[in-house]
Amino acid sequence: METPASKLVVRNLRKAFRSQRSEESVQVFEDISLEVHPSEFISLVGPSGCGKTTFLRILDGLISHDDGEILLDGKTVIKPGPDKGFVFQDSSLLPWRTVMDNVILGLELQGVDTREARRKAGGYISLVGLAGFENHYPHELSGGMQQRVNLARALIVDPQVLLMDEPFASLDAQTREIMQAELLKMWNQTRKTVIFVTHQIEEAIFLSDRVVVFSARPATIREIVKVSIPRPRSLSVKRTKEFLDLADRVWSIIQDEVLKSMGREREEGMR
Amino acid sequence: MGWLRQIYRANEKKVDAVASVILGIVAWDIVDGLFIDNPLILVGPSRIAEAFMNLLARGEIARHVYATFVEFILGYLVGVVIGIGLGVLMALSRTAKDILNPWVTISYNAPIILLAPLFITALGVGIASKIAIVFIGAVFPVLFNTYTGITTVDRRLVEAVRAFGGTGRQIFFKVTVPSALPLLMTGLRLSVGRAIIGAIVSEFFGSRAGIGYLISEASEAFRTADAFVGVVLLAIGGYTTFELLKYAERRIAPWYEYRV
Ligand SMILES: Nc1ncnc2c1ncn2[C@@H]1O[C@H](COP(=O)(O)OP(=O)(O)OP(=O)(O)O)[C@@H](O)[C@H]1O
Numbered sequence: 001m002e003t004p005a006s007k008l009v010v011r012n013l014r015k016a017f018r019s020q021r022s023e024e025s026v027q028v029f030e031d032i033s034l035e036v037h038p039s040e041f042i043s044l045v046g047p048s049g050c051g052k053t054t055f056l057r058i059l060d061g062l063i064s065h066d067d068g069e070i071l072l073d074g075k076t077v078i079k080p081g082p083d084k085g086f087v088f089q090d091s092s093l094l095p096w097r098t099v100m101d102n103v104i105l106g107l108e109l110q111g112v113d114t115r116e117a118r119r120k121a122g123g124y125i126s127l128v129g130l131a132g133f134e135n136h137y138p139h140e141l142s143g144g145m146q147q148r149v150n151l152a153r154a155l156i157v158d159p160q161v162l163l164m165d166e167p168f169a170s171l172d173a174q175t176r177e178i179m180q181a182e183l184l185k186m187w188n189q190t191r192k193t194v195i196f197v198t199h200q201i202e203e204a205i206f207l208s209d210r211v212v213v214f215s216a217r218p219a220t221i222r223e224i225v226k227v228s229i230p231r232p233r234s235l236s237v238k239r240t241k242e243f244l245d246l247a248d249r250v251w252s253i254i255q256d257e258v259l260k261s262m263g264r265e266r267e268e269g270m271r
Numbered sequence: 272m273g274w275l276r277q278i279y280r281a282n283e284k285k286v287d288a289v290a291s292v293i294l295g296i297v298a299w300d301i302v303d304g305l306f307i308d309n310p311l312i313l314v315g316p317s318r319i320a321e322a323f324m325n326l327l328a329r330g331e332i333a334r335h336v337y338a339t340f341v342e343f344i345l346g347y348l349v350g351v352v353i354g355i356g357l358g359v360l361m362a363l364s365r366t367a368k369d370i371l372n373p374w375v376t377i378s379y380n381a382p383i384i385l386l387a388p389l390f391i392t393a394l395g396v397g398i399a400s401k402i403a404i405v406f407i408g409a410v411f412p413v414l415f416n417t418y419t420g421i422t423t424v425d426r427r428l429v430e431a432v433r434a435f436g437g438t439g440r441q442i443f444f445k446v447t448v449p450s451a452l453p454l455l456m457t458g459l460r461l462s463v464g465r466a467i468i469g470a471i472v473s474e475f476f477g478s479r480a481g482i483g484y485l486i487s488e489a490s491e492a493f494r495t496a497d498a499f500v501g502v503v504l505l506a507i508g509g510y511t512t513f514e515l516l517k518y519a520e521r522r523i524a525p526w527y528e529y530r531v
């Protein structure tokens with residue numbers, strides 16, 4: 001049924017979190033279906049708490065779902081593995097390891113010989129612009145540099161899909177823009193399939209082929225906005241009319257959802 | 272004089288600490304020599320140094336230090352091994368934790384050291400009773416810090432390693448163990464003092480050698496200076512071990528103070 005053109009297929013995904021103490025449960029996804037093409041860059045936006053992180057964790061196989069199907073290259077995703085690369089929001093680098101030894105983590109877990117892994121890591125460290133910092137510890141790096149290490153750590157396992165959860169959220173505005181441009185450059189070289197979660201609408205548009213807008217919880221896909229701005233894109237496209245119109249459109253879709261979720265939170269808070 | 276000030280600035284803390292100790296010793300000696308000239312009430316550093324040389328010449332220092340060191344190191348090592356073992360067990364198994372917790376809590380909070388005479392009655396005045404008492408002093412800080420280190424591992428790091436396909440075993444050895452290491456080192460350091468007290472107190476209650484024996488025997492015979500030699504030896508030994516472990520801690524986990 002799935003066309004070979006799809007890298008990743010999500011079909012009728014449902015997920016609820018049951019709390020251990022009470023019988024209450026939080027329905028996160030009602031019914032999500034999405035097809036992602038090979039080498040496609042997809043961004044995921046939606047109100048806070050709607051389930052974006054949960055979505056990525058399910059795609060990676062870190063947590064289970066209740067119903068529906070997830071296929072990567074036609075195979076059902078059951079657990080994490082080297083076919084998926086995860087880039088986390090905050091520093092999830094091992095603080096006792098150097099840049100080099102953080103980058104080789106994924107290979108090491110697969111049992112690749114350390115010396116071979118280190119040789120391979122050199123290329124990825126250069127790719128993310130950190131050549132010369134191999135022996136530094138994470139606490140000796142700026143936030144932007146730490147996220148570059150995070151990216152290299154995800155790329156080195158040569159994943160079929162790259163899952164990125166607000167990787168630039170903790171960076172200052174300038175560093176963030178630089179990182180966006182560099183991410184696109186790297187993406188041009190590697191052509192990975194990417195699912196990129198962000199809160200910033202213009203970041204989503206700038207990077208993506210399509211922007212998926214989630215509704216407030218229980219989340220469904222509210223709309224998928226196609227971005228046809230030609231590539232390669234430079235940061236200056238952010239000031240073109242085409243770009244600003246798209247941003248307006250995504251913003252107006254998301255606005256009702258954010259208002260809805262804020263209203264619900266207020267109700268929940270009062271209870 | 273500019274260079275002197277510069278050296279001072281660069282090592283301000285160390286210079287201040289050394290100066291403070293030297294001044295204290297000198298003041299102590301002056302009070303001893305000029306105001307309270309009674310070796311029963313107060314002995315000053317010069318008298319202690321004299322007593323030290325005497326004891327050293329007779330081979331007494333070596334004998335006592337050796338006896339206490341052996342009791343300390345054996346009890347301490349057993350305490351460390353069992354403390355780490357129980358700490359890991361309690362951190363990894365809920366059942367083990369529920370079963371052991373009441374015993375650990377009671378033993379930790381009760382002043383077990385006061386039971387030293389009973390240990391000596393039960394195990395004799397030989398080394399076995401000493402090792403047991405040192406063990407009891409050393410085991411708990413190691414146990415608690417191991418337990419805390421393992422249970423407070425950063426969940427984000429665990430999830431990151433899991434996201435890259437890490438197995439439970441890999442997570443334990445690549446995340447849990449290294450992240451528990453600094454706290455474990457702290458436990459090792461904190462238990463040194465308690466272990467030394469254990470060794471000394473056990474010697475008070477019955478022994479033929481050791482620094483505790485030296486102190487109690489010298490006090491009873493009104494050889495105050497000799498007793499002070501024992502106290503000084505303890506202070507030096509405790510301080511050195513503590514600092515060595517602190518140094519090791521910084522070497523092993525230089526990242527620890529920067530973790531977020
Ligand atoms: N392990 C869990 N157990 C119970 N509930 C959870 C768990 N993880 C997430 N949730 C709940 O599921 C919902 C979605 O959370 P999630 O973190 O996926 O949202 P998000 O869209 O990533 O939010 P944000 O934009 O703030 O990062 C939230 O209501 C959250 O409280």
Ligand SMILES: [Mg+2]
Nearest residue numbers: 052053054165
């Ligand atoms: Mg999130």
